[in-house]
Amino acid sequence: MFDTLSERLGGVFEKLRGRGALNELEVRAAMREVRVALLEADVALPVAKAFTDIATERAIGAEVLRSVTPGQQVVKIVNDTLVEILGGDAADLNIDITPPAVIMMVGLQGSGKTTSTAKLARHLADKRRKKVLMASLDVNRPAAQDQLRILGEQLSIATLPVIPGQLPTDIAKRALQAAKLQGFDVLMLDTAGRLHVDTALMAEMKAVGAASSPAETLLVVDALTGQDAVNVAENFSREVPLTGVILTRMDGDARGGAALSMRHVTGKPIKFIGTGEKLDAIEPFHPERTAGRILGMGDVVSLVERAAESFDADQAEKMAARMAKGAFDMNDLRQQFQQMKKMGGLGALAGMLPGMGKAQAQMDKAGVNEKTLARMEALILSMTPKERAKPDLINAKRRIRIAKGAGQTVQDVNKLLKMHQEMEGAMKRLKKMGGLGAIAKMMG
Numbered sequence: 001m002f003d004t005l006s007e008r009l010g011g012v013f014e015k016l017r018g019r020g021a022l023n024e025l026e027v028r029a030a031m032r033e034v035r036v037a038l039l040e041a042d043v044a045l046p047v048a049k050a051f052t053d054i055a056t057e058r059a060i061g062a063e064v065l066r067s068v069t070p071g072q073q074v075v076k077i078v079n080d081t082l083v084e085i086l087g088g089d090a091a092d093l094n095i096d097i098t099p100p101a102v103i104m105m106v107g108l109q110g111s112g113k114t115t116s117t118a119k120l121a122r123h124l125a126d127k128r129r130k131k132v133l134m135a136s137l138d139v140n141r142p143a144a145q146d147q148l149r150i151l152g153e154q155l156s157i158a159t160l161p162v163i164p165g166q167l168p169t170d171i172a173k174r175a176l177q178a179a180k181l182q183g184f185d186v187l188m189l190d191t192a193g194r195l196h197v198d199t200a201l202m203a204e205m206k207a208v209g210a211a212s213s214p215a216e217t218l219l220v221v222d223a224l225t226g227q228d229a230v231n232v233a234e235n236f237s238r239e240v241p242l243t244g245v246i247l248t249r250m251d252g253d254a255r256g257g258a259a260l261s262m263r264h265v266t267g268k269p270i271k272f273i274g275t276g277e278k279l280d281a282i283e284p285f286h287p288e289r290t291a292g293r294i295l296g297m298g299d300v301v302s303l304v305e306r307a308a309e310s311f312d313a314d315q316a317e318k319m320a321a322r323m324a325k326g327a328f329d330m331n332d333l334r335q336q337f338q339q340m341k342k343m344g345g346l347g348a349l350a351g352m353l354p355g356m357g358k359a360q361a362q363m364d365k366a367g368v369n370e371k372t373l374a375r376m377e378a379l380i381l382s383m384t385p386k387e388r389a390k391p392d393l394i395n396a397k398r399r400i401r402i403a404k405g406a407g408q409t410v411q412d413v414n415k416l417l418k419m420h421q422e423m424e425g426a427m428k429r430l431k432k433m434g435g436l437g438a439i440a441k442m443m444g
């Protein structure tokens with residue numbers, strides 16, 4: 001799985017190893033190679049592009065961590081971006097509802113739909129302690145209903161008895177009735193496949209869906225077909241409300257294009273992957289573990305995570321020391337902005353301060369968001385180090401220069417200075433009250 005991609009990305013990182021510093025050009029060059037690696041792995045072009053755009057921006061904007069190398073930081077950024085492209089958190093099945101939870105399985109012929117139905121039924125019975133009933137609605141292929149029955153017998157999973165000549169929607173209704181009466185937790189409907197996505201098939205899917213109100217509609221696609229698998233998913237999702245994808249034959253897929261493109265292109269999460277012909281060869285899909293498999297650099301990733309944590313702790317400690325003295329200059333303000341970008345609100349320490357509510361309210365009124373934060377940061381960067389340390393120096397003439405330097409107006413500078421004043425005031429009041437210790441007491 002993902003062998004080609006692992007190897008290529010490994011090559012990119014190898015080149016960055018041991019480098020003391022990386023400039024923007026070098027980061028961009030490395031990311032171009034990442035993009036080529038993705039394209040070679042048959043990842044859809046828009047996905048490869050989005051991936052490298054995001055990762056490049058992050059790598060260039062990243063704060064330099066003391067205890068790790070730039071190369072290691074890039075590994076971590078690529079890792080995090082991979083996790084996101086793969087779907088972020090693992091997507092669970094919505095089956096813990098009033099029983100029976102119906103899972104409708106759809107897909108093209110030969111995608112591994114019937115096998116996956118049986119695999120998933122066994123998984124739910126074994127790992128989730130569910131009582132599962134399977135029913136085949138495939139009346140086109142004479143052997144299909146027998147195939148599911150035989151798989152059920154092998155796995156000791158109940159199947160709905162076959163009534164020859166019954167239509168798919170009628171089978172679905174009968175299965176639902178049987179599942180209710182016999183107390184099954186989950187009903188799995190194995191629908192008919194076709195060679196191509198066609199209107200008759202889609203009409204049937206919709207009718208079965210209407211008759212059974214599935215909690216999950218899972219599309220089974222073959223990972224080996226690469227970008228075609230993604231196209232099939234797009235076509236299906238236009239017609240039936242898919243809740244997720246099962247990607248089969250991952251065991252034979254060295255490239256991984258379908259796995260990497262699926263979520264981004266279709267918006268549908270991969271919920272399970274098939275990893276072999278055996279009936280236990282199915283796994284819940286975990287973006288984080290998958291990214292780990294692709295990069296094979298779990299130790300580097302956790303190293304950078306730890307460094308980032310201690311970096312934050314360092315900063316917070318320094319900040320606390322300055323606050324205890326009632327000090328709050330433009331550098332502190334800038335640091336607060338950076339924290340806000342990370343956490344979407346006032347930094348943890350400042351957020352606790354009495355009187356900060358006013359500053360926060362002002363920011364809310366001003367519509368402070370990532371973009372405006374970046375603009376305010378630009379103003380601070382346009383100040384001289386002396387101005388940053390002693391904002392009182394900033395007179396009218398300096399305001400004009402600062403505004404010009406950041407491509408903004410004097411009013412923008414005034415707004416920033418006002419915000420700074422509010423915060424500084426809060427900091428001074430805090431000192432009078434006895435510093436952080438007093439707050440700690442107040443908060444119990």
Ligand code: GDP
Binds near residue numbers: 107112248249281
């Ligand atoms: P359907 O026509 O979509 O129902 O496809 P089947 O379930 O009959 O599967 C077709 C073939 O694919 C069978 O030989 C399965 O054993 C095989 N198959 C299904 N899933 C996987 C998988 O994850 N890995 C491998 N190697 N083979 C699989």
